[in-house]
Amino acid sequence: MESYGYALSDATTALDIDRTYIKGYYRRASANMALGKFKKALTDFEAVKKARPKDQDAVNKYNQCNKIVHQQAFAKAIAVESSKKSVAESINLDTMVVEETYEGPRWEEGEMAVEFMTGLLDWLKDEKKLHRKYAYKILLRSKEIFEVQPSLVAVSIPDSSDRFTVCGDIHGQFYDLLNIFTLNGLPSQDNPYLFNGDFVDRGSFSVEVILSLLGFKVLYPDHFFMSRGNHESINMNQMYGFEGEVRAKYSQQMWDLFTEIFNWLPLAHLLQSRVLVTHGGLFSRDGVKVSELVDIDRNRQPPEEGLMCDLLWSDPQYIPGRGPSKRGVGVQFGPDVTEEFCSTNGIDLVIRSHEVKEEGYEVAHGGKCITVFSAPNYCDQMGNKGAFITLSTDLKPQFTTYEAVPHPKRKPMQYASPLFGLLS
Amino acid sequence: MAASVGLPSDDLAVQATNDDATSCKRYAVDRGYWKDEFIRYLYRSSEKKSPEISRGYYARVKSIHILVDQFLDRTQQKCQLVTFGAGSDTLHWLLWKRKKLPALHVEVDFPTVTARKSHCIKTRPVLLEALSNPVITMEAIRSDHYVLLPADLRDVKSLGKQLIDAGLDPNLPTLFLAECVLAYVEGAKVNDVIRWTAEHFKTSVFLNYDPINPFDKFGEIMKQNLKSRGCALLGMETCPDSESQVKRYHDNGWEGAWSMDMAEVYARLPRDDVARIERIDFLDERELLDQLLRHYCLSGAHLDSQQLGLDSIKL
Numbered sequence: 001m002e003s004y005g006y007a008l009s010d011a012t013t014a015l016d017i018d019r020t021y022i023k024g025y026y027r028r029a030s031a032n033m034a035l036g037k038f039k040k041a042l043t044d045f046e047a048v049k050k051a052r053p054k055d056q057d058a059v060n061k062y063n064q065c066n067k068i069v070h071q072q073a074f075a076k077a078i079a080v081e082s083s084k085k086s087v088a089e090s091i092n093l094d095t096m097v098v099e100e101t102y103e104g105p106r107w108e109e110g111e112m113a114v115e116f117m118t119g120l121l122d123w124l125k126d127e128k129k130l131h132r133k134y135a136y137k138i139l140l141r142s143k144e145i146f147e148v149q150p151s152l153v154a155v156s157i158p159d160s161s162d163r164f165t166v167c168g169d170i171h172g173q174f175y176d177l178l179n180i181f182t183l184n185g186l187p188s189q190d191n192p193y194l195f196n197g198d199f200v201d202r203g204s205f206s207v208e209v210i211l212s213l214l215g216f217k218v219l220y221p222d223h224f225f226m227s228r229g230n231h232e233s234i235n236m237n238q239m240y241g242f243e244g245e246v247r248a249k250y251s252q253q254m255w256d257l258f259t260e261i262f263n264w265l266p267l268a269h270l271l272q273s274r275v276l277v278t279h280g281g282l283f284s285r286d287g288v289k290v291s292e293l294v295d296i297d298r299n300r301q302p303p304e305e306g307l308m309c310d311l312l313w314s315d316p317q318y319i320p321g322r323g324p325s326k327r328g329v330g331v332q333f334g335p336d337v338t339e340e341f342c343s344t345n346g347i348d349l350v351i352r353s354h355e356v357k358e359e360g361y362e363v364a365h366g367g368k369c370i371t372v373f374s375a376p377n378y379c380d381q382m383g384n385k386g387a388f389i390t391l392s393t394d395l396k397p398q399f400t401t402y403e404a405v406p407h408p409k410r411k412p413m414q415y416a417s418p419l420f421g422l423l424s
Numbered sequence: 425m426a427a428s429v430g431l432p433s434d435d436l437a438v439q440a441t442n443d444d445a446t447s448c449k450r451y452a453v454d455r456g457y458w459k460d461e462f463i464r465y466l467y468r469s470s471e472k473k474s475p476e477i478s479r480g481y482y483a484r485v486k487s488i489h490i491l492v493d494q495f496l497d498r499t500q501q502k503c504q505l506v507t508f509g510a511g512s513d514t515l516h517w518l519l520w521k522r523k524k525l526p527a528l529h530v531e532v533d534f535p536t537v538t539a540r541k542s543h544c545i546k547t548r549p550v551l552l553e554a555l556s557n558p559v560i561t562m563e564a565i566r567s568d569h570y571v572l573l574p575a576d577l578r579d580v581k582s583l584g585k586q587l588i589d590a591g592l593d594p595n596l597p598t599l600f601l602a603e604c605v606l607a608y609v610e611g612a613k614v615n616d617v618i619r620w621t622a623e624h625f626k627t628s629v630f631l632n633y634d635p636i637n638p639f640d641k642f643g644e645i646m647k648q649n650l651k652s653r654g655c656a657l658l659g660m661e662t663c664p665d666s667e668s669q670v671k672r673y674h675d676n677g678w679e680g681a682w683s684m685d686m687a688e689v690y691a692r693l694p695r696d697d698v699a700r701i702e703r704i705d706f707l708d709e710r711e712l713l714d715q716l717l718r719h720y721c722l723s724g725a726h727l728d729s730q731q732l733g734l735d736s737i738k739l
Contacts, residue, residue: 201708202474231708239705240474326710356711379474379712380649383641409652 022051029061038069087256088143096133107134112141112219118186120215124208125178127408132250135211139257142214145221146264151308152293153266154273157393158223161190166277166389168196168353168361168372169229170213172203172241175407176376176386177212183402184388187216189223194269196353196372197229197279197312201240202379204410207249210242210258228265229279229353230312230329233302263299267311270347275395277351281314281369282341283307284322284331290345304329315355316369335365342368349397351389360387360401370397377404437654438608439534442511443467445604449485452478457701458485462517465548466541475705476713480720482701483690484633487722487739488603489515490693494737495599495629496524503597505529506587508577508617509605511537512544516570520554525569526599530590532583535574539563542572566590577609580616584624597732598625602632608655611662615676622677626729629737630678636685636721638664643719669723678725680735686717692739 011028014021029044045062052058098106105119120130157164165184170177187193195213200206216224230236237243237259246255268278270290282288284305292307302312313330317323320334338350350369355362356378362371376386385401392398446463447470453460454469457478492515495503503526507513510531519525533541539562545551546560555567565572571590575583592598600621606614621630637643638660650657663672666683673681690698707713726734 235706236708240708244472327708328706356709377645378709381642381645381712382715383645 020051022048025051026058026061029065033065038065038072041065042069087253087260088140091136091140091253091257093133093137093140096136098131098133102131104128104130105134106131107137112138112215114219117212117215117219121178121181121212124174124205124212129249130211132254135250135254136257138211138215138218139254139261141218143257143261143264145217146226146261146266147299149264149266150294151266151296151298152268152270152290153225155194155225155269155271157272157391158189158192161192161223162392164192164194164271164391166194166196166351166372166391168374168387169198169231169356170195170200170203170209171198171231171375171378172200172206172209172245173375173404173407174203174205174208174212175405176374176402177209179402179405180374180386180388183400184390187220187224189220192220192223192225194225194227194271194277196227196277196351197265198231198353199226199229200242200245201231201236203375204241204245205407206242206245214261225269226265227269227277227279228262228267228298228312230302232262232265234259235301263301265298267296267298267308268293271391272393272395273346274348275351275391276341276345276347276349278311279352280310280312280330280354281316281352282333282337282350283310283314286337286340287344288341290347313354316352316364316371318364335368338365338369348395351397356382356384357387358384360385361389361399372399376402434654435534436536439537440653441604441608441655442509442533442537445481446512447471448473448477448481452481452485455704457482457704460514460518461521462514462551463512465551466512466514466544474712475707476709476716478705479690479701479707479713480686480716483686483693483717484603484720484722486693486697487686487689488601488631488633489518490739491629491631491724491737492519492599492601493524495597495734496526498732498734498737499526499597501526503527503599504592506592506598506600507531508600508602509533510541510572512541513603517551517554527596528569528571528591528593530571530573530587530592532573532575532577532587534576535563538572538574545572577605577617578613580613580620583617584620594624594626597627597730597734598629600625600628600630602630602634604633604635606632606663607634607657607659610658614659614663615672618672618678619676622727626727627732627734629724629726629734630673631722631724632669633720633722634663634669635660635719636663636665636669637719642715646719666721666723669721670725673723673725677727679727681723681725682738683721683723684739686720686722687714689722689739690717 011024011031014024025044025047029041032041042065045065048058049062104123105116107116167180185191199210199213213226217226243255246258268276270276296308298308303309310330313327315325315332317332317334320336322337323332325332351372353372355371355373357371357373360373372387372389374386374388377383385403387399387401390398446467450463450467451470451473453463455478501524505526510533516529542560542563542565545565555570558565558567563574573586573590575586577583635657638647647657663669669683670681728734
């Protein structure tokens, strides 16, 4: 086997002596190719090609090498996601010092206390910031909880309570979230909640929303549930404000940690084996079994098709059959699709979110597909009501609707608020 | 100085609407929604805007440019353009670049706005070179084919005189453009302007872009938001929908009036270009765009004493 390393140094020496020694470039490039140093090889092949433009072999070698360089770059780009070291591992809470002057809620030793969460809600309501140490603590702890869950989580309505509340999109509307808790009570073992995705983006208080929800997850891991929405993804967060908001209020590193947590959020929940709750909806193909959803490999950005994509992106339609999604991702599914899925799986009802509704909710598909959307006056523009669903042990849905409540004047993250809409 | 009818309106707040619009246009241009190499000289780069805002501005700018082009073609540029509430508009330079200037283009706005624009033009060679034989004062510009005119739309007598003094020839076909301007002026005064133009320019087209449908929930929120900014849509109450837009033209001497909401305009724009811009930013909630579009309209009317076929100027 040729000693490429030696060949390399020989060639380089020769070139030092005589810059026009084309063979030298050629030899060095070949050696670099053999050593896998394609970028370096490319530079030399280019020199050879320039000096000998009619030399077909030189041109071929250059083209070959160029192709490899491009392939490598592409492979590297798509591999980044899976091989990146977890941000969570690099965070050391012990080195974070909380100043004496910090007057907000604290969580130091032991389990999180209820008072921490009630204190947190008040603190955030006053537009104050949770100390980054405790924010990181909530994030790290919630990640630990989510990453051991299956992609479809089975939930039973606890004996201690007689109801279960499902909320839809919140989209950073923190003050409307507080209003939900005022109307329906704070989460507790007697008052379980499921938030069905799209917690962040568009609204100006996404950080406050997500810290509160994840905080309750940590406090009541078996009585507080969160499902991933299409907005719990990098592309959406970059476009619609959450990334900017986290960077402004905390740091890039915390944003990186959020993306890891979002990757671990379950994709759907099954209540009492009879009610499926997921953010988007049902599937591009027939015959999907609930057991398939359990095993979805979800620790990733949402793909452009497949079960995970459908769960996060699809929408019901009124007419039977399936149609291409008006969103360009996912699918639209008709009442027959819902019927087929429900009967295949022994399910009575699909609850989903994802679409703004004037009354905050909409019952479709003969009562088998319900949309619930919990962000009233969405984007300070739509004038819609918000809603949540309460299910008692008989699983019959009850709807509560509400109007938007005032919030501090804050323009949506990173977007100047044009005077209004397309005015001016 | 605020008008006394209806909600109080602050002139400065109205003038600030120019900044908002230009900011949105600048962002959209930077994102590639349409080409405008001049806007950067009139407005700094701005913060991110949500996709529905960019698409809405695209529809507004694109549709107006298409209609202006139709007018220039039909009159073979032997015509005039008057832009009311021109603000930081770059239309003149875009036309100059394409060698499609009318014989005369008059831009009208409040003195504080024209002063800023005048200063901008004076100090930026890229803008200045479009003007031949310019005479530039604090608030105004005169040149062979471009006039920047400080004036108040609410004083139609004075406005009329200033427009004629600026060199407007009532015998030349003239396009009057009011892009999101009339809604801020009280109804009676808007009628005066529309009537004056009809009385003096018998071969002409009037185009306006304005908000409509203020009486639904969206409209309520829109008015509340504006009120908190000191800005009242005085004109909108009197002309809140397509029918009244059309009627206003006919009542004030114009003919062949039409009005369509921006959803309809959007649907009529060239499909391949719309497909292109829809790929720029992914829109997560189409309903946000649709709702916006339904609350703005593009309307127009014409008078055609020279029978140039101005009735064909439509999307």
